Amino acid sequence: MSTDFQTSETKTNLMRAFAGESQARNRYDFAAKAAGEQKLYVVEAAFRFTAKQEQAHAKVFYDHLKAFDGTDIAADGGYPVNLTASVAGLLRYAAENERKEHDEVYAAFAETAQREGFLKVAADFRNIAAIEQLHGERFTKFAELIESGKLFIADAECAWMCLNCGHVQTTKAAPELCPVCGHDRGFFIRLAMTPWGVEKG
Known part of the structure; x- marks a missing residue:
């Protein structure tokens, strides 16, 4: 009841x-x-x-x-x-x-x-x-x-996305400045950590 x-x-x-x-x-x-x-x-x-x-x-x-x-x-x-x-x-x-x-x-x-x-x-x-x-x-x-000092530096190359413009590049470290929109490194995230990231097959 x-x-x-x-x-x-x-x-x-x-x-x-x-x-x-x-x-x-x-x-x-x-x-x-x-x-x-x-x-x-x-x-x-x-x-x-x-x-x-x-x-x-x-x-x-x-x-x-x-x-x-x-x-x-x-x-x-x-x-x-x-x-x-x-x-x-x-x-x-x-x-x-x-x-x-x-x-x-x-x-x-x-x-x-x-x-x-x-x-x-x-x-x-x-x-x-x-x-x-x-x-x-x-x-x-x-x-x-x-x-660990690795927010913007990975152990191996990975895809990084700029949260401002969406530029993605594959490097070991996020760039100091986004080559597309000029926003600084603080806007970059590992693509694999975004809720909208898409893995390439």
């Missing part, structure tokens, strides 16, 4: 998830600005790309609360404060926050929703948790590249 949505834990968990995703979007927008100020434009783009996905997650959770239109839902929770000036540090914080969402928070929320009989909500928590795991892996990869 399903729990009454009005008195369910799932109602509160959805609001907590909505708040968490909304805050993540803002944190990533702030982190993107910090990365851009340090001319790490590719990291700025990664943060903004992920922020947009967090906004989409927030909408999924918020839409489940339509029955409570015009009311207030109290939802206490702990939310991270990540204000380091280090871009690698911001990436590491973001990766850890995503890990917690995947491993702990959304796993527990999904289990509660399942137990209370809200199967679609449970599925959404599980599906979004899987996306958060990918976010964590993305942030970890960028942090590792920065920390």
Whole structure:
């Protein structure tokens, strides 16, 4: 027998998830600005790309609360404060926050929703948790590249894309300046790391 949505834990968990995703979007927008100020434009783009996905997650959770239109839902929770000036540090914080969402928070929320009989909500928590795991892996990869000094230098030749104009070239290191649009190295990303990259057969 399903729990009454009005008195369910799932109602509160959805609001907590909505708040968490909304805050993540803002944190990533702030982190993107910090990365851009340090001319790490590719990291700025990664943060903004992920922020947009967090906004989409927030909408999924918020839409489940339509029955409570015009009311207030109290939802206490702990939310991270990540204000380091280090871009690698911001990436590491973001990766850890995503890990917690995947491993702990959304796993527990999904289990509660399942137990209370809200199967679609449970599925959404599980599906979004899987996306958060990918976010964590993305942030970890960028942090590792920065920390190892290999954000713009590869161990072997690879395809690099300029995020400003789309120019692609295959070299061991990203060019200092894009030969097409003149934007600096900070705009280059390994083509294999873009969500829109196409491998050539």
